[in-house]
Amino acid sequence: xxxxxxxxxxxRLSELAPRALQSEIRAMTMECDRIGGVNLxxxxxxxxxxxxxxxxxxxxxxxxxxxxxxxxGIARLRKAIAEKVRWFNGIEVNPDTEILVASGATGGFHAxxxxxxxxGDEVILFEPFYGYHxxxxxxxxxQPVLVPLARPVNASADWTLxxxxxxxxxxxxxxxxxxxxxxxxxxxxxxxxxxxxxxxxAEEHGLFVFTDEIYEHFVYxxxxxxxxxxxxxxxxxxxxxxxxxxxxxxxxxxxxTVLAHSKWLPAMNYFHDLTYVCxxxxxxxxxxxGLEQLGPEFYTQLAADHEGKRAKLVSALDDxxxxxxxxRGAYYILADASALPGENAALKARxxxxxxxxxxxxxSAFFRAGHGEDLLRFCxxxxxxxxxxxxxxxxxxKSE
Numbered sequence: 001x002x003x004x005x006x007x008x009x010x011x012r013l014s015e016l017a018p019r020a021l022q023s024e025i026r027a028m029t030m031e032c033d034r035i036g037g038v039n040l041x042x043x044x045x046x047x048x049x050x051x052x053x054x055x056x057x058x059x060x061x062x063x064x065x066x067x068x069x070x071x072x073g074i075a076r077l078r079k080a081i082a083e084k085v086r087w088f089n090g091i092e093v094n095p096d097t098e099i100l101v102a103s104g105a106t107g108g109f110h111a112x113x114x115x116x117x118x119x120g121d122e123v124i125l126f127e128p129f130y131g132y133h134x135x136x137x138x139x140x141x142x143q144p145v146l147v148p149l150a151r152p153v154n155a156s157a158d159w160t161l162x163x164x165x166x167x168x169x170x171x172x173x174x175x176x177x178x179x180x181x182x183x184x185x186x187x188x189x190x191x192x193x194x195x196x197x198x199x200x201x202a203e204e205h206g207l208f209v210f211t212d213e214i215y216e217h218f219v220y221x222x223x224x225x226x227x228x229x230x231x232x233x234x235x236x237x238x239x240x241x242x243x244x245x246x247x248x249x250x251x252x253x254x255x256x257t258v259l260a261h262s263k264w265l266p267a268m269n270y271f272h273d274l275t276y277v278c279x280x281x282x283x284x285x286x287x288x289x290g291l292e293q294l295g296p297e298f299y300t301q302l303a304a305d306h307e308g309k310r311a312k313l314v315s316a317l318d319d320x321x322x323x324x325x326x327x328r329g330a331y332y333i334l335a336d337a338s339a340l341p342g343e344n345a346a347l348k349a350r351x352x353x354x355x356x357x358x359x360x361x362x363x364s365a366f367f368r369a370g371h372g373e374d375l376l377r378f379c380x381x382x383x384x385x386x387x388x389x390x391x392x393x394x395x396x397x398k399s400e
């Protein structure tokens with residue numbers, strides 16, 4: 001129009017987008033699919049879904065449970081979660097005011113971080129770390145601060161906490177600690193002494209504690225899983241994040257849980273509602289059926305089955321010349337790949353995939369830049385026939 005001045009502005013990505021890259025896990029999964037290999041990269045957990053869980057979801061669909069639920073989840077599931085965490089975790093929660101059924105543990109963590117943290121806040125993560133924890137914080141303009149765990153001195157030792165390093169990492173902007181136990185990728189289970197030491201730090205400095213316990217039922221031997229929320233004085237400041245993806249082998253269902261004090265949960269509910277509205281309705285009924293019908297023996301057998309899978313893969317990696325660090329929990333193994341060709345871990349992983357058809361993840365995906373380049377991560381939560389196939393393929397390196 002005559003007499004008007006055009007207002008122009010360059011079209012561009014956000015400040016965050018240029019740093020947002022596809023995860024190494026997803027990249028290796030796509031490459032594995034392309035060549036028809038065995039995927040030990042992504043923690044898809046493709047073992048069988050327990051019958052009550054599957055049947056419960058199917059019956060719910062036929063019964064018409066296909067519309068929005070209450071934003072924090074159906075009452076049946078929240079009640080079942082409260083009962084389960086009481087007998088298993090030793091945590092007393094009010095199912096009406098202290099539980100959020102989220103769209104995956106990832107969605108739960110996102111909602112909790114939105115509710116409790118501000119842009120610029122710092123959150124201490126332990127290295128090796130789960131990439132989605134760090135990336136989720138960065139996506140909200142919060143700052144993950146990495147504190148390295150001490151590397152095991154031998155295959156049977158565990159990664160250990162350096163409390164002095166934790167204290168040195170604290171600044172006036174530190175707002176929270178994030179503890180992943182059992183951990184991805186190292187399978188570390190924080191000991192009672194370590195949890196108590198971190199709880200003291202949190203209390204002294206007024207910090208929240210986010211604890212990701214999604215692998216709580218994958219614990220091997222006589223190791224004890226401890227939730228920080230069970231320690232004296234920690235209930236108010238601890239946000240417990242877990243879910244059903246791993247325990248019930250339903251990673252694609254996206255069902256997570258958040259336990260938090262009633263003063264914090266309404267804000268978490270708000271942000272989860274804003275992003276996801278609610279978790280999938282009929283699948284919530286499936287998870288509830290699982291919690292109601294599967295007793296303690298199910299969880300004991302789950303751990304025993306995966307301990308056997310762990311032994312298979314540990315043996316194969318040993319035979320292949322990749323010394324494994326034996327995890328005490330979760331279902332991943334970090335292995336020393338320094339003898340494999342390649343200048344860095346990503347190239348080593350791609351060489352291994354091309355040579356054997358077995359996909360792994362570069363250890364560097366779980367460390368700050370320049371670290372983890374001699375490690376690869378392997379997932380053993382696979383059907384036995386697929387895991388046996390992968391082990392045979394890995395052992396083929398022994399004859400070379």
